[in-house]
Amino acid sequence: MKHHAVPFRLRVGTQDVVIALFVTVMQVQGTLARVAAEGAPRPLTDFGNLGFALLVVSGLVVAVRRRWPVPVFVTAALASLVYYGLDFPDGPGWLGLFVALYTLAAYGDGRRSLVIAGVSTAVLAIWWLFAAADIEPRAAIGWVFFRIGASVMSVALGESVRSRRVIAADAQQRAELAERTREEEARARVDAERLRIAREVHDTVAHAIAIINVQSGVTAHVLDKRPDRAREALQAIEQTSSRALREMRTILGVLRDDNDGRVPYPGLEQIDELTAKARDAGLDVTLEATAPATPLPSAVGSAAYRILQxxxxxxxxxxxPTRVTVALNPGVDVLEIRVTDEGRRTGSGADRPSGNGTDPSARAGRGILGMRERCQLLGGELDAKPTPGGGFEVTARLPLAPTGSRL
Known part of the structure; x- marks a missing residue:
């Protein structure tokens, strides 16, 4: 079994403490080494060891540079101004200032921090020019321009790091947003598929159960007196239940298909079979259909069949049992479907199902809602309302080029 070594990394806070200690030691030791080699106009021990204190403060403040970049920079800048203003010996006492300047650009709040860094660099440059007034000109130019160049490089490097961090954070946000969007789209597709399956199951089962219910009532009513009629009713029940089972197997087969295969759903080609079943159930169906000039889109044909069903x-x-008129009128860009019944007949006997056929609320269930959803998915519309004569009329208009919402 192979073991992969995990790279050792210090925590961010610990890293800053180590950097602060390094900067402090470099500033103090570097200045002492230069003083020992060249001497100094003012010892670090003047004013109660103020020179040492300024070097230590400007170095140790780096330990909290990422938490408070602006205060750290201000502290380091003031320490540098006081240090050189009192003519303490030159050395690497600027190291903490440049680290603080880099941190201000890298971890500040963007534009405001850049403005502060730029203005501060300009102020420091002017101060360094005054501080170098008593230095030999050639040495003064190098002394000042080194500090100005180091300041500009610190700001540029910090801004580069900040930009990379912003770009990485933005990419992470976009990736998270894309992931959430994919999850939402997947849930929407699942919900849409569930809704589609629910509509298919409802249309298939409800139609079959309604016909079986009517034919069962007819069988019970005529079994003794008209056995031939009872036999026809039982055959209708068998055919209806068999077709319902086939359609249910088709729906379930699509769900189980690993290849996401699509099988053809019933269309207007089965309208004659649909009206024949309706007549077997006791309806007097009149079909008024005009052949379309061009074949209908499969989605439109399937939706039209389900609405009729x-x-x-x-x-x-x-x-x-009542008179029903089924009208199909395919236009240039819209298929109009109209199903009108004349309402309940009086004295229907045993063939009459229970329920109120004249009350529109008795029909306003999931069926009409499902029909309306089918129309809306294709960009169409559906109107269901009672007629003045006590009947009911359903009118649907389906665009032949579907423009509805896609889930």
């Missing part, structure tokens, strides 16, 4: 199912369930 649900409308006829509602008539069977809530009205019973």
């Amino acid at each position: 649900e409308s006829i199912t509602n008539v069977i369930s809530h009205v019973g």
